[in-house]
Amino acid sequence: MTSPKQGQGTSQGQGMSQGRGMSRRGVLRRGLLVGAGAVGGGVAGGAIGADVADAGSATRERTEPFWGTHQGGIVTDTQQHTVLAAFDLTATNRVELVALLGAWTSLAGALTQGQAPTVPIYAPPTAAQRSAYADATDASSAADSGEATGLGPARLTITVGFGAGLFSTGGTDRYGLAAQRPAALVDLPRFPGDELVADESGGDLFLQACADDPQVAFHAVRAIARIAPDVATLRWTQVGYSPSNTGGTPRNLMGFKDGTMNSNAHPPADLDATMWVGAEGPEWMRGGSYLVYRRIRIALEHWDRLVPSQQEQVIGRHKDSGAPLGRHDEFAALELSATDPHGTLLIPAEAHVRLAAPESNQGAVIVRRAFSYNSGTTPFTERWPPWRQALEYNAGLLFLAYQKDPRTAFVPIFSRLAITDALNQFTTHTASAIFAVPPGATAPGDWIGRTLLAP
Amino acid sequence: MTSPKQGQGTSQGQGMSQGRGMSRRGVLRRGLLVGAGAVGGGVAGGAIGADVADAGSATRERTEPFWGTHQGGIVTDTQQHTVLAAFDLTATNRVELVALLGAWTSLAGALTQGQAPTVPIYAPPTAAQRSAYADATDASSAADSGEATGLGPARLTITVGFGAGLFSTGGTDRYGLAAQRPAALVDLPRFPGDELVADESGGDLFLQACADDPQVAFHAVRAIARIAPDVATLRWTQVGYSPSNTGGTPRNLMGFKDGTMNSNAHPPADLDATMWVGAEGPEWMRGGSYLVYRRIRIALEHWDRLVPSQQEQVIGRHKDSGAPLGRHDEFAALELSATDPHGTLLIPAEAHVRLAAPESNQGAVIVRRAFSYNSGTTPFTERWPPWRQALEYNAGLLFLAYQKDPRTAFVPIFSRLAITDALNQFTTHTASAIFAVPPGATAPGDWIGRTLLAP
Numbered sequence: 086m087t088s089p090k091q092g093q094g095t096s097q098g099q100g101m102s103q104g105r106g107m108s109r110r111g112v113l114r115r116g117l118l119v120g121a122g123a124v125g126g127g128v129a130g131g132a133i134g135a136d137v138a139d140a141g142s143a144t145r146e147r148t149e150p151f152w153g154t155h156q157g158g159i160v161t162d163t164q165q166h167t168v169l170a171a172f173d174l175t176a177t178n179r180v181e182l183v184a185l186l187g188a189w190t191s192l193a194g195a196l197t198q199g200q201a202p203t204v205p206i207y208a209p210p211t212a213a214q215r216s217a218y219a220d221a222t223d224a225s226s227a228a229d230s231g232e233a234t235g236l237g238p239a240r241l242t243i244t245v246g247f248g249a250g251l252f253s254t255g256g257t258d259r260y261g262l263a264a265q266r267p268a269a270l271v272d273l274p275r276f277p278g279d280e281l282v283a284d285e286s287g288g289d290l291f292l293q294a295c296a297d298d299p300q301v302a303f304h305a306v307r308a309i310a311r312i313a314p315d316v317a318t319l320r321w322t323q324v325g326y327s328p329s330n331t332g333g334t335p336r337n338l339m340g341f342k343d344g345t346m347n348s349n350a351h352p353p354a355d356l357d358a359t360m361w362v363g364a365e366g367p368e369w370m371r372g373g374s375y376l377v378y379r380r381i382r383i384a385l386e387h388w389d390r391l392v393p394s395q396q397e398q399v400i401g402r403h404k405d406s407g408a409p410l411g412r413h414d415e416f417a418a419l420e421l422s423a424t425d426p427h428g429t430l431l432i433p434a435e436a437h438v439r440l441a442a443p444e445s446n447q448g449a450v451i452v453r454r455a456f457s458y459n460s461g462t463t464p465f466t467e468r469w470p471p472w473r474q475a476l477e478y479n480a481g482l483l484f485l486a487y488q489k490d491p492r493t494a495f496v497p498i499f500s501r502l503a504i505t506d507a508l509n510q511f512t513t514h515t516a517s518a519i520f521a522v523p524p525g526a527t528a529p530g531d532w533i534g535r536t537l538l539a540p
Numbered sequence: 541m542t543s544p545k546q547g548q549g550t551s552q553g554q555g556m557s558q559g560r561g562m563s564r565r566g567v568l569r570r571g572l573l574v575g576a577g578a579v580g581g582g583v584a585g586g587a588i589g590a591d592v593a594d595a596g597s598a599t600r601e602r603t604e605p606f607w608g609t610h611q612g613g614i615v616t617d618t619q620q621h622t623v624l625a626a627f628d629l630t631a632t633n634r635v636e637l638v639a640l641l642g643a644w645t646s647l648a649g650a651l652t653q654g655q656a657p658t659v660p661i662y663a664p665p666t667a668a669q670r671s672a673y674a675d676a677t678d679a680s681s682a683a684d685s686g687e688a689t690g691l692g693p694a695r696l697t698i699t700v701g702f703g704a705g706l707f708s709t710g711g712t713d714r715y716g717l718a719a720q721r722p723a724a725l726v727d728l729p730r731f732p733g734d735e736l737v738a739d740e741s742g743g744d745l746f747l748q749a750c751a752d753d754p755q756v757a758f759h760a761v762r763a764i765a766r767i768a769p770d771v772a773t774l775r776w777t778q779v780g781y782s783p784s785n786t787g788g789t790p791r792n793l794m795g796f797k798d799g800t801m802n803s804n805a806h807p808p809a810d811l812d813a814t815m816w817v818g819a820e821g822p823e824w825m826r827g828g829s830y831l832v833y834r835r836i837r838i839a840l841e842h843w844d845r846l847v848p849s850q851q852e853q854v855i856g857r858h859k860d861s862g863a864p865l866g867r868h869d870e871f872a873a874l875e876l877s878a879t880d881p882h883g884t885l886l887i888p889a890e891a892h893v894r895l896a897a898p899e900s901n902q903g904a905v906i907v908r909r910a911f912s913y914n915s916g917t918t919p920f921t922e923r924w925p926p927w928r929q930a931l932e933y934n935a936g937l938l939f940l941a942y943q944k945d946p947r948t949a950f951v952p953i954f955s956r957l958a959i960t961d962a963l964n965q966f967t968t969h970t971a972s973a974i975f976a977v978p979p980g981a982t983a984p985g986d987w988i989g990r991t992l993l994a995p
Contacts, residue, residue, distance in 0.1 A: 145784055168914070230844045231795025231859055235786045284919075300783035300791070303914050303935070311844060319931045322916045328755035329600055331690045336755070340686025389685050389766060404686055459623070459758050460915065461777045464739075476774045480758070 144297055145237030151197040154372045156525040158242030159487050160349055164295040167325045167456050168302040171288025172317040179260045181316050183538050188312045190532035196305050199238035233304035239296040243305055245533045246291035246376055246520025267367050269375055269490045270521045276503040285321045285516040325456030325483040333415050334407060337482055339388055341400050342407030344453040352452045359450040359489055369536035372524030374487045377495040380516035383481035388511045399507040401436030435507040449494045451486040458483050599752055600692030606652040609827045611980040613697030614942050615804055619750040622780045622911050623757040626743025627772040634715045636771050638993050643767045645987035651760050654693035688759035694752040698760055700988045701746035701831055701975025722822050724830055724945045725976045731958040740776045740971040780911030780938040788870050792937055794843055796855050797862030799908040807907045814905040814944055824991035827979030829942045832950040835971035838936035843966045854962040856891030890962040904949045906941040913938050
């Protein structure tokens with residue numbers, strides 16, 4: 086067992102030793118950061134006495150590590166914004182793929198550290214475009230699109246994932262990688278209730294850009310997508326956010342603090358046992374992880390018509406405090422066998438927290454890195470009287486779960502949840518993807534995917 | 541002429557006298573706020589020495605005024621997030637409309653000031669729902685949905701607007717208001733290049749919720765929309781954001797500081813001449829304003845292929861500094877007749893800033909309160925060889941422009957821009973609306989719309 090975040094210090098806490106096996110690590114880590122803020126007073130001091138709105142200047146300049154054993158953006162304290170992007174690969178050979186991943190890594194390293202791009206991020210125009218815009222475009226230019234200029238790194242992290250299509254597509258082994266596909270990179274089964282939009286699911290390559298500024302995160306995706314557009318083309322993007330950091334688990338759009346026990350803010354102490362691929366996986370994935378992405382639409386209109394006491398029965402937590410039913414502290418352990426004087430379970434048999442808890446899943450653990458999303462409104466038709474058409478919010482949760490092996494984590498956990506979770510009355514999974522997230526690039530010059538493509 | 545922001549102090553600057561007729565007021569105001577922050581040291585001091593991420597605690601507790609001569613959210617310094625929402629009215633009579641606006645105002649006042657809601661925001665279930673969920677719903681409950689609990693007011697403002705449909709719909713005068721429709725509340729003409737989505741345009745009632753936290757803004761819309769859902773139903777919502785406040789005009793997704801001369805961060809000195817309805821309008825609109833909303837999609841992929849020097853010719857500003865071409869300071873005045881030694885105009889004839897400038901529009905002025913939006917990606921088909929289908933970003937600008945009279949401001953300005961602006965090569969207007977924004981509710985008990993419905 087190694088210390089959590091091996092190879093990944095925190096932005097303010099680099100060099101601080103972190104205890105092993107601490108429970109609720111994130112809480113302690115947050116506590117430690119208070120001290121770290123005092124040590125790094127040059128930064129924090131910049132905010133003192135200044136316009137409160139410009140306290141943001143200190144936040145803007147914060148960086149998260151990029152180079153390391155593990156990729157950033159996994160156990161990194163969740164940033165306030167994310168832009169997810171999946172790509173279809175159109176590269177015709179392995180050389181193009183290697184060049185692409187090398188350029189992506191180099192650019193991601195620079196962007197996350199607030200440095201000038203080290204690779205041209207301007208896509209040369211095609212021959213047809215060149216003749217049409219001969220005087221307006223310049224293939225030698227390496228122009229950044231500029232919309233994030235002055236916004237700082239803002240704790241940007243860029244995390245790269247590999248979808249099944251990298252290894253083979255329709256039975257074709259485009260890049261000679263079919264034999265390297267990890268067994269843990271399963272095709273997810275169709276779960277009961279799935280209503281997946283194919284065009285917003287899957288992908289051969291994946292980017293998770295997170296930052297404390299929405300424009301910084303989007304800029305990262307735009308910049309990376311501009312490298313070799315004829316080698317990897319966008320398949321879908323999805324924007325999400327986390328509400329302001331108030332110290333505990335952020336409230337989701339249902340108004341609940343959910344995912345408290347498996348949030349990346351306080352993941353299991355032994356990440357090697359639950360999160361990072363070890364000797365059991367293919368060598369090229371060692372230090373990596375697996376990501377399951379589910380976009381979960383929440384029927385807010387219906388949820389809001391349920392009184393809070395009933396909502397609490399569905400979730401299994403108190404709405405206000407976030408504590409498990411019957412407890413008072415947000416971070417109190419679940420007492421799944423506790424009953425009231427009549428012998429009724431305090432946490433109902435179908436409550437979400439009970440079914441999602443490791444105790445109910447042979448110890449299986451995922452580490453959630455969730456964001457809310459709000460994509461406006463879409464029309465719907467009510468299927469029973471009074472028949473009507475109206476709008477509903479297209480909003481809910483971007484569920485991002487990292488784990489050592491989906492076959493023993495997300496798949497069995499959600500297979501049960503999809504059938505019995507009381508929450509299913511209010512949620513619909515509308516997009517899905519699974520990616521192998523390879524280990525990090527250890528230093529400039531290294532690149533994400535090297536362990537697979539040039540071991 | 542009255543002082544700008546009459547009846548609307550700033551959150552930190554209430555009671556401070558503000559100079560009249562100052563140019564670039566916002567810049568000066570920002571300067572004043574540094575001092576105000578020191579005065580309000582109890583708030584700013586909370587951030588000192590704490591985790592930088594929790595510097596947000598001071599930001600969360602900031603409020604903007606709600607009660608006053610003018611509605612908030614117009615000249616208020618732009619918050620980081622917005623959720624716009626338009627409603628179709630289904631109220632069958634004026635009594636329901638009056639009740640709705642009274643409840644909306646009361647709730648908006650409480651939410652913006654960080655107070656507990658003063659009206660039940662729980663919509664009683666219909667009879668059919670009641671029988672289906674008899675034990676789970678409770679019409680007497682006034683439950684807040686809770687997702688913004690603990691996030692503070694976060695400078696929330698809620699601004700209410702009236703669309704043409706309030707006054708008459710299909711020739712029907714539902715509420716006896718047809719004669720009260722202001723002449724300035726015109727039906728916008730179809731502009732060249734408009735590609736408007738009808739379902740995402742227009743509306744009888746409008747809400748602009750802005751806050752420094754995205755969940756606080758969305759919560760406000762959700763809460764207000766839940767009041768009397770059978771009287772006003774959602775027509776569309778649109779989410780937007782402003783990048784972190786770096787002191788100057790925020791960069792848009794094109795990477796440019798645009799709208800510098802007519803941003804709400806430094807509006808024209810004499811707001812009574814340009815922004816607020818006066819004696820020339822109907823009595824009930826005095827102190828109000830008119831809002832034109834345009835969702836402007838930007839072809840980022842094409843824009844990013846233009847070298848910055850050419851982009852600058854399109855905009856008429858330097859990309860890095862934001863200064864007008866030929867000048868060095870972001871806030872330098874446009875010198876529209878300046879030429880280079882060869883006699884060529886420094887700011888091209890079709891540059892965006894030239895065509896949008898008051899000097900080019902008989903002095904017409906709008907006050908922009910713009911946000912970026914990023915709604916992911918949507919498919920497109922290229923219309924010329926090499927023919928292809930791919931994805932493009934569904935992203936761009938939420939243009940919100942306030943003005944005293946659209947007939948002498950947005951309509952003539954944009955009528956010219958829509959034909960000659962070089963920027964049109966890269967922009968498409970995909971949604972549109974115009975609203976009369978009535979004066980503010982002056983104190984608790986007053987309500988927005990009273991001047992129209994119960995003068």
